Amino acid sequence: MADDRLIIAGREFKSRLWVGTGKYKDFVETQKAIEASGADVVTVAVRRVNITDRSKENLLDYIDPKRYTILPNTAGCYSVEDAVRYSRLARAAGVSDLVKLEVLGDERTLFPDTAGLIEAAKILVKEGFIVLPYTNDDPIVAQKLVDVGCPAVMPLAAPIGSGLGIRNPYNLKIIMEMIKVPIIVDAGVGTASDAAFAMELGADAVLMNTAIAGAQDPFAMAEAMKYAVHAGRLAYKAGRIPRKLYATASSPIEGML
Amino acid sequence: MESAIQIQVNGQVRSWRSGTTVADLLHDLDIKAERVAVELNLEILDRATFDQRLLKDGDRLEILGFIGGGSL
Numbered sequence: 001m002a003d004d005r006l007i008i009a010g011r012e013f014k015s016r017l018w019v020g021t022g023k024y025k026d027f028v029e030t031q032k033a034i035e036a037s038g039a040d041v042v043t044v045a046v047r048r049v050n051i052t053d054r055s056k057e058n059l060l061d062y063i064d065p066k067r068y069t070i071l072p073n074t075a076g077c078y079s080v081e082d083a084v085r086y087s088r089l090a091r092a093a094g095v096s097d098l099v100k101l102e103v104l105g106d107e108r109t110l111f112p113d114t115a116g117l118i119e120a121a122k123i124l125v126k127e128g129f130i131v132l133p134y135t136n137d138d139p140i141v142a143q144k145l146v147d148v149g150c151p152a153v154m155p156l157a158a159p160i161g162s163g164l165g166i167r168n169p170y171n172l173k174i175i176m177e178m179i180k181v182p183i184i185v186d187a188g189v190g191t192a193s194d195a196a197f198a199m200e201l202g203a204d205a206v207l208m209n210t211a212i213a214g215a216q217d218p219f220a221m222a223e224a225m226k227y228a229v230h231a232g233r234l235a236y237k238a239g240r241i242p243r244k245l246y247a248t249a250s251s252p253i254e255g256m257l
Numbered sequence: 258m259e260s261a262i263q264i265q266v267n268g269q270v271r272s273w274r275s276g277t278t279v280a281d282l283l284h285d286l287d288i289k290a291e292r293v294a295v296e297l298n299l300e301i302l303d304r305a306t307f308d309q310r311l312l313k314d315g316d317r318l319e320i321l322g323f324i325g326g327g328s329l
Binding site for chain 2: 020021022023024027030043044045046047048049051052058059060070072073075088089090092093094095209
């Protein structure tokens with residue numbers, strides 16, 4: 001699978017596992033977990049710099065932007081205006097034109113406000129951003145996001161941080177069949193089998209944070225996710241057997257006594 | 258003697274000497290310019306202009322950078 005590269009907006013990605021950098025104990029733990037995951041895309045948030053305590057270290061001292069693709073998100077934004085503002089700030093902070101666009105609709109579920117998402121995506125695409133939208137598992141919304149210029153779509157598997165796994169594999173499958181851009185399953189993964197399942201369905205990549213950062217041993221889970229994503233991708237490419245209700249013998253009858 | 262100006266930086270009002278540029282302020286705060294975005298009165302500044310942008314009394318400055326985050 002050496003040539004099995006993921007390409008989005010002309011950029012090539014080696015890893016199909018993308019990871020977030022939130023919820024870790026410290027930067028050293030973050031760095032070690034990302035290293036163990038083998039991911040080459042890491043998401044970050046944009047926030048006010050601490051101006052009173054300058055002793056605090058910078059995340060980018062630990063996550064080298066030359067080695068990793070830094071994907072800033074608009075986490076915490078509940079309006080089109082805020083999401084656009086944070087995207088522009090992320091670009092001004094100097095990493096790239098990439099943005100993981102989130103326009104949230106509700107604090108309890110963190111489900112996306114898909115109408116706002118499409119509107120914000122439209123504005124940002126016009127400004128030259130490479131917009132990767134965090135969206136619901138709705139194929140029609142996914143298509144609309146592609147129509148306004150998103151080069152990939154990131155549907156959720158379950159609510160952010162819930163660990164519920166792939167709640168609606170049928171919708172995700174429809175999205176993967178209908179939508180002609182890479183699909184990155186984002187949010188809701190709880191353990192390795194969830195990641196493998198997403199990849200077996202045909203996802204081009206999986207993005208997760210809590211499943212690794214919140215595990216009792218984040219480094220072991222990061223490694224498990226690396227293998228799960230790889231195994232799921234291999235299985236998808238290999239083509240699984242059809243499901244049948246009754247048995248089919250694997251051993252020949254011929255030659256029996 | 259130089260006069261002082263009041264500037265709101267990340268929500269905190271502080272005094273600076275008049276004639277301070279955005280680049281001076283970042284330097285005073287020990288913040289690396291290449292790692293942050295600066296918004297002055299809601300206008301996002303081009304990093305190349307930091308050393309030309311003079312601050313004035315009552316300005317509101319936001320300095321943002323990247324922190325750990327997945328989704329929220």
